[in-house]
Amino acid sequence: MSTLTIADLQVSVATDQGQKQILRGVDLTIKEGEIHAIMGPNGSGKSTLAYAIAGHPKYTVDGGSITLDGEDVLAMSVDERARAGLFLAMQYPVEIPGVTNTNFLRTAKTAIDGEAPSIRTWVKDVRESMGKLRMDSTFAERNVNEGFSGGEKKRNEILQLELLKPKFAVLDETDSGLDVDALKIVSEGVNRAHQATGLGILLITHYTRILRYISPDFVHVFVAGRVAEEGGAELAERLEEEGYDRFLTGETAAV
Amino acid sequence: MEAATALTPDQHAATASGAPTTGGLPGGSKAHSDGGWDAREKGFIPVQTRDARFRSYAAAEFPAVTGHEVNWKLTPVGRIGDLIDGELSGAPYELDAPTTTGIDVSWVDRSDARVGVVGTPEDKAAANAWGSFDKALVITVSGEDEQELVLGRSAFGAAPRAAHTIIEAKPFSNAVIVLDNSGAASLVENVEIVIGDSARLTVVTVQDFDDDARYVATHFGRVGRDARFKHVVVSLGGSVVRVNPAITLAEPGADGELLGVYFSDAGQHLEQQVFLFHEAANTKGRVNYKGALQGEGARTVWIGDVLIGANASATDSYEQNRNLVLTDGTRADSIPNLEIETGDILGAGHASATGRFDDEQLFYLRSRGISESEARRLVVRGFLAEIVQKIGFAPLEERLNSAIEAELAASVGIAGSTLGRQVDGAQR
Numbered sequence: 194m195s196t197l198t199i200a201d202l203q204v205s206v207a208t209d210q211g212q213k214q215i216l217r218g219v220d221l222t223i224k225e226g227e228i229h230a231i232m233g234p235n236g237s238g239k240s241t242l243a244y245a246i247a248g249h250p251k252y253t254v255d256g257g258s259i260t261l262d263g264e265d266v267l268a269m270s271v272d273e274r275a276r277a278g279l280f281l282a283m284q285y286p287v288e289i290p291g292v293t294n295t296n297f298l299r300t301a302k303t304a305i306d307g308e309a310p311s312i313r314t315w316v317k318d319v320r321e322s323m324g325k326l327r328m329d330s331t332f333a334e335r336n337v338n339e340g341f342s343g344g345e346k347k348r349n350e351i352l353q354l355e356l357l358k359p360k361f362a363v364l365d366e367t368d369s370g371l372d373v374d375a376l377k378i379v380s381e382g383v384n385r386a387h388q389a390t391g392l393g394i395l396l397i398t399h400y401t402r403i404l405r406y407i408s409p410d411f412v413h414v415f416v417a418g419r420v421a422e423e424g425g426a427e428l429a430e431r432l433e434e435e436g437y438d439r440f441l442t443g444e445t446a447a448v
Numbered sequence: 449m450e451a452a453t454a455l456t457p458d459q460h461a462a463t464a465s466g467a468p469t470t471g472g473l474p475g476g477s478k479a480h481s482d483g484g485w486d487a488r489e490k491g492f493i494p495v496q497t498r499d500a501r502f503r504s505y506a507a508a509e510f511p512a513v514t515g516h517e518v519n520w521k522l523t524p525v526g527r528i529g530d531l532i533d534g535e536l537s538g539a540p541y542e543l544d545a546p547t548t549t550g551i552d553v554s555w556v557d558r559s560d561a562r563v564g565v566v567g568t569p570e571d572k573a574a575a576n577a578w579g580s581f582d583k584a585l586v587i588t589v590s591g592e593d594e595q596e597l598v599l600g601r602s603a604f605g606a607a608p609r610a611a612h613t614i615i616e617a618k619p620f621s622n623a624v625i626v627l628d629n630s631g632a633a634s635l636v637e638n639v640e641i642v643i644g645d646s647a648r649l650t651v652v653t654v655q656d657f658d659d660d661a662r663y664v665a666t667h668f669g670r671v672g673r674d675a676r677f678k679h680v681v682v683s684l685g686g687s688v689v690r691v692n693p694a695i696t697l698a699e700p701g702a703d704g705e706l707l708g709v710y711f712s713d714a715g716q717h718l719e720q721q722v723f724l725f726h727e728a729a730n731t732k733g734r735v736n737y738k739g740a741l742q743g744e745g746a747r748t749v750w751i752g753d754v755l756i757g758a759n760a761s762a763t764d765s766y767e768q769n770r771n772l773v774l775t776d777g778t779r780a781d782s783i784p785n786l787e788i789e790t791g792d793i794l795g796a797g798h799a800s801a802t803g804r805f806d807d808e809q810l811f812y813l814r815s816r817g818i819s820e821s822e823a824r825r826l827v828v829r830g831f832l833a834e835i836v837q838k839i840g841f842a843p844l845e846e847r848l849n850s851a852i853e854a855e856l857a858a859s860v861g862i863a864g865s866t867l868g869r870q871v872d873g874a875q876r
Contacts, residue, residue, distance in 0.1 A: 272816075275814070286812070289812065290831065292826050304817035
């Protein structure tokens with residue numbers, strides 16, 4: 194059984210005012226098939242955690258560890274992490290001019306699997322996944338994310354999730370900017386991937402809205418760069434009613 | 449209309465531009481910080497309208513080139529001095545010209561009536577070639593069926609040489625002509641292109657020369673009534689390659705699409721000075737050049753002059769140049785100049801951007817398991833694909849894509865994955 198373990202993770206980011214610490218010792222263990230929701234107010238370090246796991250060069254790990262089945266993730270390059278089974282669905286997917294989605298998906302699949310997918314099944318898989326995500330077939334020949342609407346970009350992220358079949362996926366505010374129909378379509382895609390491959394999920398969100406469609410096993414509340422409270426799905430319901438004020442007040446009191 | 453007055457291009461130039469384009473005359477003109485031409489003669493106003501430059505068929509009428517001239521100042525003139533004013537052989541060279549129905553390829557004497565119909569040299573090198581060639585190569589397209597001709601030219605040889613080429617598309621004809629240049633060369637060439645009324649012509653000039661080759665060319669084009677002309681400059685191989693297209697949209701309804709794609713490696717100088725002249729009304733012009741640079745001393749120069757003449761009402765014009773800088777040690781000059789002599793136009797615009805690799809694009813691709821070298825390849829290919837896809841001649845598009853692959857594999861590929869790992873490791 195696969196396990197992603199984050200221990201005492203400390204991460205800083207370069208700003209104009211110098212290096213700024215964002216994550217102040219994060220502990221988190223995600224096992225295969227588990228869904229963990231990371232919730233928290235703006236600026237609490239949720240996205241920083243996502244990027245640190247994926248290895249974005251802007252973020253510097255100052256301490257702690259991330260291991261995947263005992264392997265040191267922090268020693269891996271960005272693409273090695275992906276090939277080891279990690280996936281980040283980005284909040285703002287990047288446009289790649291001149292590279293068609295088809296070419297991109299095939300190249301990524303080949304890189305992850307170490308061999309080119311069989312053409313017949315691959316074309317069928319892509320078409321089926323796109324159909325389930327209600328993506329028009331023209332998206333295959335369009336350049337990656339170029340001219341896509343916000344919702345289309347998010348669907349394209351989930352398309353990659355379904356096709357690349359990672360062990361663990363970090364979904365960075367995948368729900369942001371989606372109307373309710375798109376939210377359902379995207380959530381169904383995540384649930385399909387979860388059921389099909391025993392995917393472990395780290396679902397980062399500001400709102401509880403997406404948790405109506407994707408049921409978390411665990412909820413972690415992020416405040417000021419560390420986990421302030423943990424619980425089951427009932428914690429999300431409480432946050433829905435109370436918001437984050439309780440934690441923010443506590444933080445002020447502690448200072 | 450906002451664009452109805454002349455624009456100053458300096459803010460778009462990657463380096464200082466020395467070509468003031470203030471449309472009005474003396475009152476509004478003032479000394480430019482670059483060039484120093486006004487210091488020699490107080491109150492001297494230089495040539496300001498692009499079509500008013502000095503031109504002549506006689507090399508002797510041009511002063512010696514110093515490298516300070518507006519059309520030479522970004523060129524390494526020291527590396528092509530023998531081509532600018534040395535002796536050039538004018539003998540015909542060997543060609544690989546497959547027989548094609550509807551396209552005639554033949555050598556004619558310099559007294560032929562077609563010589564000089566379109567072009568007059570604007571610089572000393574072009575005039576030197578004009579005075580030196582013995583025979584002109586004439587390619588004539590007739591009929592109305594679509595024709596394709598790839599003219600292999602790989603036997604220019606290393607000795608300094610002059611060439612003269614005329615491409616004539618008869619009215620209503622339709623063809624793609626590829627000048628496929630390779631091998632050794634120390635060549636100065638003038639190409640005259642006549643696009644007859646309602647003809648559709650694509651001329652692609654591919655510079656895939658040996659590493660030490662030098663090539664200085666001017667392409668003069670005249671586009672007739674309702675004719676569509678696509679001109680493509682593809683520069684990949686050679687030490688100094690300078691191709692200057694000067695195209696006139698001479699009759700109403702003329703359409704000119706001027707494209708270019710180039711890839712400059714260490715020590716390579718690839719240059720193009722584009723001049724698009726909207727002479728007639730209802731003409732449409734698009735200029736789009738894209739280039740990549742990698743390696744110490746890789747240089748590119750793009751100057752895009754667009755002139756919308758006083759009679760060119762209802763003109764629609766846009767020019768742009770984009771450069772992708774892949775490594776340190778490179779330099780890209782990008783200078784769009786736009787002169788507009790009538791306010792009655794549909795549109796006129798220009799754009800220029802020179803930038804480094806987009807790290808977010810690389811991160812995105814790599815986060816999907818794609819290695820750094822492969823990701824860079826995808827991004828560069830994608831960047832240049834916009835132009836390659838517009839050529840509209842599939843065999844050439846495939847070849848160019850592989851050529852771009854080869855350029856990238858030459859250096860980026862080697863550094864690739866191991867470098868990526870080290871960089872990531874160092875950043876933790």
